[in-house]
Structures are given as structure tokens and as C-alpha cells.
Amino acid sequence: MYNILVGGAAGQGIDTTVSTLEKFLKKSGYYVFSTRDVMSRVRGGHNFSIIRFGSEALPSHSYLLDGIIAFNLETITEHKDKLKDNGFILCDSNLPTDDPKAIKLNMEETARNIGNPRVFGIIATGVLLKLFGENLDYAEEVIKGSVKSQYFDINIRAIQEGYNMVDARYDHIDSDFKDWLLISGNQSIALGAIAGGLKFYAAYPMSPSTSIMEYLATKSMTADIVVEQAEDEIAAINMAIGGYYAGARSMTGTSGGGFSLMVEALGLSGIAEIPLVVVNVQRPGPATGLPTRTEQSDLKFVVSASHGEFPRMVMAVRDHRDAFYQTARAFELAEKYQIPVIILSDQYLADSIATVEPFDISKYPLPLHKVSEDAGEEYLRYKFTEDGISPRRIPGETKALVSADSDEHTERGWITESSEVRIKMMDKRLLKLKKLKEDLIEPEVIGPEDSDTFLIGWGSTYGPIKEAIKILNSDKDNNKYGALVFGDVYPLPTKTLLGKSKTAKKLINVEQNATGQLAGLIREYTGIECTSSILKYDGRQISAEEIVEAVRKGGQ
Amino acid sequence: MNKFQTYETAWCPGCGNFSILRCLKNALDDLGKDPHEVVMAAGIGQAAKTPQYVSANSFCGLHGRSLPAATAIKIANEDLTVIVNTGDGDSYGEGGNHFIHAIRRNINITHFVHDNQIYGLTKGQASPTTAEGHVTGVQPSGNMNTPLNPLLIAIASGAGFVARSFSGDPEHLQEVMKEAINYKGYALVDILQPCVSFNKINTFQYYRDRVYHLQDDYDPTNKVAAIKKAMEFGDTIPLGVLYREETPHFHQRNPILSKGSPLYKRELDKNVLENLIQEFV
Numbered sequence: 155m156y157n158i159l160v161g162g163a164a165g166q167g168i169d170t171t172v173s174t175l176e177k178f179l180k181k182s183g184y185y186v187f188s189t190r191d192v193m194s195r196v197r198g199g200h201n202f203s204i205i206r207f208g209s210e211a212l213p214s215h216s217y218l219l220d221g222i223i224a225f226n227l228e229t230i231t232e233h234k235d236k237l238k239d240n241g242f243i244l245c246d247s248n249l250p251t252d253d254p255k256a257i258k259l260n261m262e263e264t265a266r267n268i269g270n271p272r273v274f275g276i277i278a279t280g281v282l283l284k285l286f287g288e289n290l291d292y293a294e295e296v297i298k299g300s301v302k303s304q305y306f307d308i309n310i311r312a313i314q315e316g317y318n319m320v321d322a323r324y325d326h327i328d329s330d331f332k333d334w335l336l337i338s339g340n341q342s343i344a345l346g347a348i349a350g351g352l353k354f355y356a357a358y359p360m361s362p363s364t365s366i367m368e369y370l371a372t373k374s375m376t377a378d379i380v381v382e383q384a385e386d387e388i389a390a391i392n393m394a395i396g397g398y399y400a401g402a403r404s405m406t407g408t409s410g411g412g413f414s415l416m417v418e419a420l421g422l423s424g425i426a427e428i429p430l431v432v433v434n435v436q437r438p439g440p441a442t443g444l445p446t447r448t449e450q451s452d453l454k455f456v457v458s459a460s461h462g463e464f465p466r467m468v469m470a471v472r473d474h475r476d477a478f479y480q481t482a483r484a485f486e487l488a489e490k491y492q493i494p495v496i497i498l499s500d501q502y503l504a505d506s507i508a509t510v511e512p513f514d515i516s517k518y519p520l521p522l523h524k525v526s527e528d529a530g531e532e533y534l535r536y537k538f539t540e541d542g543i544s545p546r547r548i549p550g551e552t553k554a555l556v557s558a559d560s561d562e563h564t565e566r567g568w569i570t571e572s573s574e575v576r577i578k579m580m581d582k583r584l585l586k587l588k589k590l591k592e593d594l595i596e597p598e599v600i601g602p603e604d605s606d607t608f609l610i611g612w613g614s615t616y617g618p619i620k621e622a623i624k625i626l627n628s629d630k631d632n633n634k635y636g637a638l639v640f641g642d643v644y645p646l647p648t649k650t651l652l653g654k655s656k657t658a659k660k661l662i663n664v665e666q667n668a669t670g671q672l673a674g675l676i677r678e679y680t681g682i683e684c685t686s687s688i689l690k691y692d693g694r695q696i697s698a699e700e701i702v703e704a705v706r707k708g709g710q
Numbered sequence: 711m712n713k714f715q716t717y718e719t720a721w722c723p724g725c726g727n728f729s730i731l732r733c734l735k736n737a738l739d740d741l742g743k744d745p746h747e748v749v750m751a752a753g754i755g756q757a758a759k760t761p762q763y764v765s766a767n768s769f770c771g772l773h774g775r776s777l778p779a780a781t782a783i784k785i786a787n788e789d790l791t792v793i794v795n796t797g798d799g800d801s802y803g804e805g806g807n808h809f810i811h812a813i814r815r816n817i818n819i820t821h822f823v824h825d826n827q828i829y830g831l832t833k834g835q836a837s838p839t840t841a842e843g844h845v846t847g848v849q850p851s852g853n854m855n856t857p858l859n860p861l862l863i864a865i866a867s868g869a870g871f872v873a874r875s876f877s878g879d880p881e882h883l884q885e886v887m888k889e890a891i892n893y894k895g896y897a898l899v900d901i902l903q904p905c906v907s908f909n910k911i912n913t914f915q916y917y918r919d920r921v922y923h924l925q926d927d928y929d930p931t932n933k934v935a936a937i938k939k940a941m942e943f944g945d946t947i948p949l950g951v952l953y954r955e956e957t958p959h960f961h962q963r964n965p966i967l968s969k970g971s972p973l974y975k976r977e978l979d980k981n982v983l984e985n986l987i988q989e990f991v
Contacts, residue, residue, distance in 0.1 A: 335990035349983055353973050354785060356778075373986060378976045380785055380966050385811040389778035392771060396779030399769055400749070401974035402786035422772050513987055519978040548974065549767035549783075550790045553746045557768045560754075569762055569770075 155208030156286065156324065157216050159233055162225025165197040171223070171275030172203040174300050176507055178283055179207045180336045181292040183329045187617075189215045189695065190505040194361075194445045200228050209329035213473040213508045214617030217697055220324075221285070223278050227251065242323070244281055246274075257281075259319050265312065270305075273312035280316025287326040290317055335510045339503030339614075342474045342510070343407075343433060344369040346481025348377050349518035350431075353402035356382045356393035361445050362501040363407045363435040387412035391419040391432065399428045399558050401523060401548035403485055407433035410452045411442065417459040420494050424464025426558040427536065427544065427583070429488035429495075433481070436500040438693045447693030448501035450613055450666035454674060456496050457644040463580070465491065465587045468644035470498040470613035472598070474508040476641060482518055487593060489523060491586045492546055498643070500666070502695040503614045525551055534565040538578060542585030587645060594647040597638040599654070601627065605636025607660040609705070610651075610684060612640040612672050614695065615664050621698035626705060635705070640672065646679045655682050664688045664701055712739050714748075716765045726877035726903035726914070727756060730824055731763055733880050734795070737887040738766075748791045751780040753805060755831045757797035757824030757903070774804025777812040780819050781960075787972045788961055791891065792819040799829050802838040802858055809860075813867040816895045817960040822887070823860065823898065824877075826905035827912045834908030844911060861940040864898050865933065865953050871897035872936070872953040876921050877904070878914050882949055889951060895959040902947070917947070924950035931955060 160175070162168050172188060180186045184207040193199035204215050219237050224230045224245040230253065234243065237255060245251065247258040261277045276297075283290065290313065297309045337345075344366045347355070357367045371381040380402075384390035390406045397404035408416065413434045423430040434456060438449035450470075457468055467487055471477040477499065484495040525547060533554030537544040544565075549556040557567025562579060564570050598616070601608075601623050611619045616639045627633040638651060655661060663673040663684040668691040673684040688704040690696040714735040721727050738748060750761035754773035761768035767790070771779045776794045784792045801809055801823045812821070828846070829835040835846050836853040839860065843852040864872045871893040875883040883901065890897035902921070904914045928950070929935060936953035961967040 333991060335987065337990045341990070345983075345986060348978065348986065351978065353976065354782065356782065374966055376982060377978060377986065378966060378969075378973070380964065380973060382782075382785070384778065385807050388775060389808055389811065392775040392778040393782035393785075395771070396751075396769065396782030397786045399779070400783040400786035400790065402782075404782065404786075418772055419775065426771075512991070515980065515983055515987070519980065519983055522975070522977050548787075549749050550746055550787055553744075555745055555765065555767050557770075559768070559770045560772055561770060567768065569759070 155206055155210060155212070156220045157204060157206045157218060158221045158223065158282065159202055159204050159219050160223040161200065161202030161229030161233065163198050164193065164195055164201050166225045167272055167275045168201055168203060168225060170300065171279055172205060174276065174296060175205060175279050175282065176336060177296045177300065178279065178288065178292055179205070180331065180509060181296060182288050182326070183332045184208060185211050185329060185331045185509045186336060186507065187213055187215065187509065188507045189502065191694070192446045200232060202229065202233070209327050211509065212617060212621055214621040214698055215506070215695065216699065218699065221282070223282065224249065242285070244278060257320065261316065264315050268308055268311050268315065270308055273308055276309050276312040277316035280313040281320050284317045284320050284322055286324045287322040290314065331509050333512070335512055336507060337474055337510055338365065338505060338507050339471070339474050339477050339499055340365040340435065341369050342477035343471070343481045343497065343499060345513070346478040347405055347431070347485070348373070348379070349478065349513070349515060349520070350482040350485030351403045351520040351522070352379055352405055352485070354380050354382070354394070354397040354404040355406070356384045356390045356397070356404070357407050358384050358387045358390050358412060360409045360412045362437055362504040363409050363433065365504065366407045366433060387415040388419065391416040394432070395419060395423050395428050395430055398430055399549070401551070405431040405433065407435065409435050409437045410439045410455070413452065413456065413459070420466070421460035421462050421464060422560050423494040424460070424466060424583070425462070425562070426560055427492040428558055429492050431484045431488050431495050431497065433497045433499060435504045436498060438691065444693040446501065448666060448695050449691060449693060450500055450615070451668070451671065451691070452498065453612070453643060453671040456498065457675065464583055465590065466494050466496065466644070467590060468496045468498060469642050470640065471503060472613055472616035472639055472641050474503065474510045477503065478513050480641060482520065485520060487590070491543060491590055493586060498613055500614050523548065535567040536563060536565045536579065538565060538582055541589045542582045543589070591645055594642045594645060596647045596650040597640040599636065599638055599650060601636030602634065604634060606634045606658055607636070607662070608654055608658050609635070609637040609701070610661055610663045610672065610676070611637065611665065612643055615639070615666060618696055618698045618701055619664055622701035622705070625698055625702045643672065643675065646675055648680050651676065651682065652680060660685045662686050662688060662705065664696065666690055666696060712736065713745055714738050714765045716763050719763050720759060721756060722907045724906040726826060726905065727760070727824060729877040729880050730822070730883065730901055730903060731760060733884040733887055734760070734822070735764060737884050737891060741888055741891060743791055747789070748793065749783055751776045751783065751792060751794045753796045753800040755797040755800045757795055758800055760795035774800050775808065776800065777805060777808040777821070781812060781815060781817045784817050784819050785967065786974045788818070788967065789972055793891065794819060794821045796823065797830065798823060798825040798827060798837045798839045802860055806838070810863070810867055812896055813864055813869045815960050816870060816957060818894055818896070820890045820897045821899070823900045824903045825860070825900050826903045826909055828905050828909040830905050830908055841911065859940060859943065860898070860900050861952055862937065865936050865940055869898055869953070870895045870955040870957050871951070872940070873899045873951040874902065874947070874949050875899060876902040876917055876949055878917060879921065879949065882923065886951065895957065920945060920947045921949050922946060924948050924952070
């Protein structure tokens with residue numbers, strides 16, 4: 155795998171350069187995975203992306219660099235110590251650096267000569283493609299999809315100029331990912347929602363969740379989805395509940411701060427038994443925290459958010475592929491059990507771009523909710539049943555009147571304070587958890603059958619953990635490392651964990667938070683204590699190398 | 711018998727809500743609505759118990775949050791007649807932000823505010839419309855805040871149907887309700903509703919001494935005149951449709967909803983999904 159960092163100040167055009175480069179590399183067959191490290195500002199600061207490409211499908215980043223494309227000096231000083239010995243720094247000849255690894259080229263001057271200083275990044279793209287032994291066969295196709303038509307010619311010229319500035323240094327690695335998707339975590343969630351039959355998305359903009367709303371808004375005409383920007387997150391979730399009550403599959407998305415505002419309504423979905431899908435794309439908290447960075451610190455919050463007791467489900471998405479299938483599944487489960495389903499993602503997945511096998515849509519889009527029979531006036535919205543699930547109706551579809559009540563209520567949905575009814579209703583709602591457990595997906599097991607040291611993770615650390623296991627097991631004398639990475643986290647699937655823990659010598663939880671929240675849940679639901687922890691909470695995603703180093707030190 | 715009848719209420723004897731409930735049922739009956747075509751939405755409060763006492767679909771949600779829910783219900787299924795009944799605390803206090811934004815959206819729902827100028831459910835604290843100086847258990851030196859003028863806010867924010875009625879004037883109320891339900895867009899009716907238990911100032915007699923009907927020659931399309939009328943709240947209080955304007959409502963402005971069929975019934979074609987996925991190749 156090759157690994158390139160592109161860095162500069164906000165507003166210098168790094169995003170355009172990176173997305174163009176990603177498309178080129180994918181077109182030439184590579185698996186591409188790129189992550190964004192962005193400061194919370196529109197201009198200035200130091201932003202960078204790391205693009206990893208090669209022949210292996212691995213949703214994980216690395217800080218060991220083959221090359222740096224530096225738009226400014228800061229990029230060089232910040233990252234040059236991560237360069238491999240044979241690595242290079244590509245920058246403009248006017249940057250005051252005498253680093254022996256630097257390839258200094260007159261890119262700025264060339265951009266000016268071509269007629270637009272903004273094509274600097276495209277010139278650099280041309281240089282990079284040549285360095286890595288690529289050709290320009292896809293130039294027209296990629297440029298056409300990346301810039302407005304009036305800038306097409308100038309960009310084509312720019313990429314050719316860059317391409318001709320250097321000689322090739324690296325060999326093209328044969329790989330065949332050309333027909334796969336190049337997609338961000340948030341786009342995968344949005345597509346998963348469309349596959350799940352989404353009709354209505356209400357949200358308030360909040361990083362790093364906003365690009366879900368942006369994607370859905372762009373496709374709203376094509377996919378017949380109403381996207382409404384709510385006045386606040388409280389409105390957003392109450393809209394999603396109202397929409398689902400009236401039969402339209404509805405979802406809201408936010409980050410931790412917005413989710414904090416939503417929690418009362420989570421309980422409304424719980425007691426009124428109205429399906430609901432909420433995405434929380436986590437970022438470091440508390441309060442405003444680090445707005446553009448990543449963390450997995452909302453797990454314990456979302457499993458218990460809102461007052462009172464009611465059934466819910468929490469699923470974490472592990473990578474871009476998972477993001478699609480889990481989101482579509484969230485709608486199935488929300489409807490089957492008439493509960494809120496919370497999807498946990500984070501900034502790392504949200505903003506990173508991965509190469510994914512085209513999604514299997516044989517069972518999607520989910521068909522519309524069907525009314526089984528007309529119960530006429532006798533319809534009981536909250537009818538007591540064996541599994542706690544009452545037949546769900548949609549208001550106006552039949553003569554049956556559909557009630558929804560945030561007060562404790564009778565089977566008919568009328569307010570009550572009866573002790574007997576209260577107990578029966580609580581039991582009925584919580585009973586749904588029992589059946590839900592049959593639908594839980596056990597954590598993915600990574601590593602050999604006879605592993606004795608297990609890394610325990612959840613959500614987006616999946617890729618880095620998977621890669622870390624590979625690196626750890628490459629040592630022939632010490633290769634019994636395995637991992638369990640949870641997708642469904644609440645209710646916690648315990649079967650696999652209980653099985654593996656019988657023979658495991660060490661259980662090390664790897665989490666992107668300060669307190670080991672999954673380890674806490676595991677302790678609560680199984681009594682199993684992790685033997686050590688690897689925790690990171692600086693807002694930057696842990697890499698495989700960091701995990702390996704920490705494991706070798708024995709964890710905390 | 712009225713199709714919308716249900717069971718006993720939990721309101722105090724003599725409560726202004728009884729007349730509002732009766733008028734609402736009669737209005738729905740007069741308009742030829744069937745219970746299953748109607749969704750009664752509410753937040754929390756004495757007024758917000760209304761859906762419990764009307765035989766129709768009902769959505770009794772959270773305090774202050776009925777408007778976002780009602781908005782989405784209408785978005786999901788435009789065939790439903792969506793009516794919100796809540797109080798002054800729910801609508802203008804806890805849900806004040808949603809009130810302004812419901813106006814901006816001009817969603818085709820009807821908002822009946824049972825405005826008793828007091829918090830009834832929590833037993834008598836000042837509401838956003840409580841008069842200055844009004845003494846309560848929590849405002850023992852008298853309410854020091856300026857009361858909010860909901861009609862003035864509504865007109866100024868661009869609402870297309872702004873009316874006031876009085877629970878002690880059922881004939882008037884019933885007619886205004888019918889007009890509001892028929893209005894295509896967000897319709898606000900602020901209903902003066904005496905609270906016999908916790909508001910000893912704004913009583914039936916208090917309102918009777920002050921209210922009057924807008925004259926036949928009053929032009930509700932004149933916004934400046936309407937703003938002046940909305941500011942008249944003291945020795946005299948005008949009842950009627952203060953402002954009325956026909957503007958495109960939410961569904962007409964939204965290119966997806968204006969296609970016509972109820973959103974919740976629209977099924978996505980598999981090819982559309984396949985194409986969306988292929989765009990990422």
C-alpha cells in the first residue's frame with residue numbers, strides 16, 4: 155500500500171486536489187482509503203488528508219508516509235518525521251525548504267502561466283500520478299466529473315503540465331477495484347437509509363453529520379425524499395417521530411450535542427411505540443468539544459439517554475460497507491419492534507472515503523409497511539400480545555383510529571394512572587427486548603481460531619484493529635492475536651464474547667474514548683473484565699501502528 | 711350523536727376548555743370530516759388533553775413539541791386534516807421557537823391555542839401571555855415580564871391566517887374554527903379561555919366586558935390594519951379573523967410534495983437505488 159499526505163491551509167484547494175486524486179487512483183484499479191484531518195475553520199489553519207492506495211481492501215489509515223504534497227511550509231514541518239526513508243515531499247519551488255527529500259517544482263508559476271493560480275493542486279496531481287507510474291487515460295473523465303465545464307480545458311492542461319515535470323519513481327501495483335464504489339461513511343449511511351425506504355429526513359446542521367443531510371437533499375427529487383432543515387434538534391427528532399407515526403419512514407441525524415437535545419423525544423418514541431431511526435455521528439465532547447474531530451464517547455450516553463425505562467437498540471457502524479447495511483437494517487428493526495434505533499458513527503468514518511464493493515440490494519428498497527387486516531373501530535393501538543409487539547397502523551389508511559400517547563396509556567391509547575395497566579404496559583414494552591435479542595448480530599471475530607489475546611473494539615476502530623492483528627500475527631513466534639469488533643452494541647450480544655473469554659488469556663479493549671465505555675458495558679452485561687485498555691481521546695483516530703505499539707507495551 | 715364524541719374529561723367544572731371542545735367537534739362534524747381523516751395533535755397541558763376527548767387519530771407528544779410533530783404528520787400524509795390544540799405555555803413558551811418556524815413553513819395545519827394567560831396544569835404560574843403585575847405563587851411580587859402578543863408576532867412573521875376567538879362565544883368560535891380548518895396553510899386561532907381555578911383575573915366576565923366582533927367592513931387582507939388590531943388588547947379586545955392572506959403553503963412550495971400523492975405511499979423503484987449506488991463507481 156502507498157500512503158500520501160496532502161496538506162495546507164483551509165481554502166487552498168486541498169479537498170479538490172484530494173478528491174481528484176482519489177478518483178484517478180480508483181479508476182486505475184486501486185483500493186483507496188483516505189481520511190480527513192480538518193480544523194474547525196473556513197480559512198487558514200492546517201488541514202490535511204491522507205490517501206492510502208494499493209491492492210488490499212483495508213478500511214484503515216496509516217501515519218507512515220511515502221509522500222507529502224505540501225501546499226505550505228507547515229505541512230512539511232508537521233509531517234516530515236513520518237516520511238519513510240525513501241519518501242518524498244512535493245512542493246512548490248518557492249517554499250523555503252532544503253529538505254533532501256523535497257521535489258521542488260515551479261507549480262505556482264506554471265499555474266499562473268496557464269491562467270489560473272487555483273490549478274496548482276491539479277498540477278500537483280499530475281506530478282503525483284507520474285511519480286506512481288500512472289497514465290492519464292482517465293484525465294478527461296475524472297476532470298469532467300470534478301470541475302465546471304468552463305474550467306475543463308485549463309485543468310486538462312494543468313494535469314498534463316504536472317505530469318511532464320517528473321519521471322516515474324514507483325511501480326503501479328496491479329489491483330482490480332475499478333468497479334467498486336468510492337464513498338464516504340456519511341454517504342453510505344444516506345444510501346442505506348434510502349435502501350431502508352427513507353421518505354423524510356429532518357435535521358439541524360451539525361458537524362460531522364451534516365453531509366448525510368446534504369447528500370439526501372441533493373437526491374431528494376430522484377428518491378422522493380423530503381429533507382427538512384429543522385429549527386433545532388428538538389424539532390428535528392419530533393418531526394421524525396411525527397413522520398413515522400403518519401407512515402413515512404423517517405430519520406434524523408446529528409452529533410453528540412444535538413443528540414443531547416433530542417433525548418426527551420427518544421423516550422416519546424419508546425413509550426408511544428413509534429419507530430424511529432437516529433444517527434449520532436460522534437465527535438469529541440463534552441459541549442462543543444473538538445467539532446471537526448473524532449471520538450467514540452457517546453456509547454454509554456445513548457444506551458441510557460432519556461428518563462424512564464424503555465426498549466431501544468444501538469448499533470455502531472464499523473466501516474463504509476457496514477454503514478450501508480446497518481442503516482437499512484435500522485429501519486427494519488425500528489419497525490419490527492416499534493422502537494427507537496440509534497446508529498453510532500463518528501467523524502473518522504463520516505469524512506473518510508473508502509472503496510467498497512457495490513452494495514447488494516436484492517432485498518432493498520424495503521417494501522412499504524403493510525396493514526394486515528382492517529380491525530375497524532375495535533383497533534387497539536397498544537394491544538397486549540405474546541411478544542409485546544402490537545399491530546401497527548397508519549392514521550387515515552383504514553377506519554381504525556391510531557393513537558400515540560406520551561402519557562402512560564391503555565391498550566386503546568387513552569391516558570391512565572391505573573397501577574395494573576402501568577405494570578402491564580411497562581412489561582409489554584420491555585418484553586420486546588427479549589425478541590430483539592434474536593435479531594442481534596454477534597461481533598466480528600478476527601484472527602486465528604486459537605487466538606489467546608483478544609482486542610475488543612466497536613464501530614470505526616474496526617479497520618485499524620483488523621490491520622493491527624495482521625501486523626501482530628506477522629511475528630511467527632507470537633501470532634495468537636485475535637479481535638472481536640462489535641457492530642450491535644445494545645442490547646449487547648454476549649454469546650461470542652462469553653465463548654472466547656473462556657480460553658482467552660488477555661482481553662484488551664481498544665476504544666476512542668477516555669473511560670473504556672464498551673469495557674464498562676461488557677462488565678455490566680457479562681461480568682467479564684477486560685485485562686487492559688488501549689484508549690485514545692485526542693480527537694485523532696487510532697492507527698494500526700499505534701495499536702500494535704500499545705499492545706506490545708501491554709496496554710494501560 | 712357527534713362522531714367525534716368520547717369519554718369524560720379531567721377538566722375542572724366551568725373550565726373554558728369545555729366550550730372549545732364542543733365547538734371543535736361541531737366544527738369537524740359541520741365540515742363533514744370523518745374521525746379517521748383527522749389527526750388531533752397536542753403537547754402537554756390542560757388544553758393539550760383535548761385529543762384524548764375527541765374520537766379521531768391522536769398524537770399526544772411532548773410539552774411544546776406538537777408543532778414539529780404535526781408538521782411532519784402533514785408532510786407524511788397530506789390527506790390528513792391535522793389540528794393542534796395546546797395552551798399558551800405549550801405554544802408560546804416551551805414551544806416558542808417551533809411557533810415561529812411553523813409560521814415560516816406555512817404548513818397546512820390548524821393551530822388552536824387555548825390561551826388562558828396562566829399555567830393550568832402546573833397550578834397557576836405565569837405564562838408568556840400573563841399580564842404584567844399578575845400575582846402568582848411563583849411571581850409573588852407580580853409578573854414582571856411583558857406579556858407576549860401572539861397575534862402580532864404571527865402577523866409580523868408572515869402567518870396567512872391569524873384569528874382570535876373566545877370560549878365564551880361558542881357561535882363565533884365554531885365559525886372561526888371552520889374557517890381556520892379550511893384555510894390552506896398554517897392557521898392560528900388564539901382562543902381566550904378563562905381558567906376558573908388558577909386565573910382569577912381573566913375571568914369569563916373580564917373577557918365579556920372587553921371583547922367585540924370585528925365589523926363586516928373590516929378588511930382582513932390589510933396587513934397594517936391587522937397589526938393595529940393585533941395590538942389592541944386591553945380595554946377592548948377584537949374577535950375574528952384579524953389577518954388573512956392566500957400564499958402558497960409548504961406542500962405547494964416543496965417540489966417533492968407538490969407532485970401530489972401522499973409521501974408515505976410512494977415506493978422507491980429498485981432501479982433508482984441501483985443508479986444512485988452506481989454514481990459512486
